Amino acid sequence: MAQTPKSVSRLESHLGYWLRFVSNHVSHSFMQKVESRGVTVAEWVVLRELLEGGEMRPSDLAQKIGMTRGAISKLVERLCVKKLVARQASSSDGRVQQIELTAQGKRLVPMLAKLADENDQQFFGHLTSEERQMLHGLLQSLVKTHGWKELPVE
Template identity: 65%
Template sequence: MAVKKSISALEDHAGYWLRYVSNHVSHAFSRKVEACGVTVAEWVLLREMLNAGAANPSQLAEAVGMTRGTVSKLMQRLCHKKLVARSTTDGDQRYQTVELTAAGKRLVPVLAKLADENDREFFSHLKADERTSLISLLRDIVRRQGWKDLPVD
């Protein structure tokens, strides 16, 4: 008679629950920012640009952990939406600086408020120390894994 090995259930894994929660939190936030005309990836870049001020796309790519190609595509879309402006130094097209337009600077706080609301929607039931512990545990996992890229999808 063959002995059946016990096979763990999906629900036995922390990763299952992280993905379950992440999918719902991320999807809700995505819907919110898309209602304002941007994607989550664009939001991440816009938020970083608020801190960085005028910067070159390579610096931004490094800061948010995206490829230069991805940042370039996002910049094209954000320029088309008039949220970002590009400029060149002495007409040299190889070196570009990008920065938020006035419209971009007005939009970032609106999107940040949506991020805050999304957090409240999903995590306000936690006590302050529980929320702090959760964030601390997740940051520790990120640090131990050496992850640098920002979650955008």
């Protein structure tokens, strides 16, 4: 068996390795949970943003979550087919489209949010409140330091 030179760091010595390890498991678990309810993680992000922001233009939603207009259009179309989102012409300018959650979408979002809460509890529930706050703060600091804006949808 070949020996690794001491100057080559081990995979396990990298924070990125551990972040990816944890992220993969947490994300995969959540993906399975929301897909069991008929939506993708990207669709969940759109639904959650519409619940908070109310009726808006697709271009505003795209900017808010850091996606292209084309990607948002595809997601909105899928959500319209699923009757979770409705699209209509703006009352002030018929050329502009507005999107909003349907009644069915408004009922689904809290159920999906509960799945997100349960997923967090499953993976991070063993941490103390202080440890969770510290981890949350450290991750937010990384996002802020690097100026990341796009919401994680995959």
